[in-house]
Amino acid sequence: MTRFEYKVVPAPNRGLKAKGVKRAEDRFALALSTLMNELGAEGWDYVRADILPTEERSGIASKQTVYHNMLIFRRVLEDGEEAPEPLALEKVEDPLALTAPEDDPEPWEEPQEELADTPSDDAAPDEEERPRAAAAD
DSSP states (O other), X not given: XXXXXXXXXXXXXXXXXXXXXXXXXHHHHHHHHHHHHHHHHTTOEEEEEEEEEEEEEETTTEEEEEEEEEEEEEEEEOTTOOOOOOOOOOOXXXXXXXXXXXXXXXXXXXXXXXXXXXXXXXXXXXXXXXXHHHHHO
16 A cells, blocks of 8 residues: 655745746746745655635734645655654643742732831821811711
8 A cells, every 4th residue: 555745835925036037927837836846856746735724813812714825745655664753733831830939928028117207107197187187077
């Protein structure tokens, strides 16, 4: 039984500039044929082109569907040859949980020093505030 290895690559978005190639469709054809010839030299056979949807973020909370043009290639695996391991998808790591050490005081609870020059909340009201305090009673 014949076994294959597959490779999927994005189709070129822009054409290549070259001497004598003036029209946009000719430049795109040059870019496509260059890509296909490079992969063909590595033993890849062109299978087909597909337009595939992906869901991508759009802004903070919304998503939109975007379509990509993909080129599919394959090559025959020799007898006894194993298919290479597929590339691992990026794994998003869990965010680090930051905790304060048990025996240290928490950094947001700093001890407040009592200063003799500044009045505390429990001190008697000023001369201006006494009439307001008396009127409130």
